[in-house]
Amino acid sequence: MAEGMMGAWSEYHKLSPEDQKVFDEGMEGFTGVGYSPVAVATQVVNGENYSFFCNATLVSVGExxxxxxxxxYKKPSEKAEITKINQLEY
Structure with a gap:
């Protein structure tokens, strides 16, 4: 699907300052695990979906x-909210 088309996901790319702002806003108050975003893909819907690939650190158990x-997910003029977090197998 073409990037920028309603409903299409973008390719994963380096975070822009706006992407970082959305990430920081959505993670506000989240504790126990530190997430550092490395790349993001976005999808324009009625608002915008974000999928952040992160390096995570569990701070309470030996890092x-x-x-x-x-x-x-971020609705226009509203705060970003976490919809799902998945630990990846490696």
Whole structure:
């Protein structure tokens, strides 16, 4: 599907300052695991879906590291919210 088309996912790419702002907003108040986004894909719907590929660190148990996907949704003029977090197998 063509990037920018309603409903189509973009390719994963480096975060723009706006992508980082959405990520930071959605993670506000989230504790226990630190997520550092590496890349993001977006999908324009009635708002925008974000799929962030992250390096994660479990801070409460010996700083275990693992890859994870953090999905968020942001409605226009509203705060971003986490819709799903998946630890990836490697």
């Amino acid at each position: 275990e590291h693992f890859p994870a996907m953090v999905d968020m």
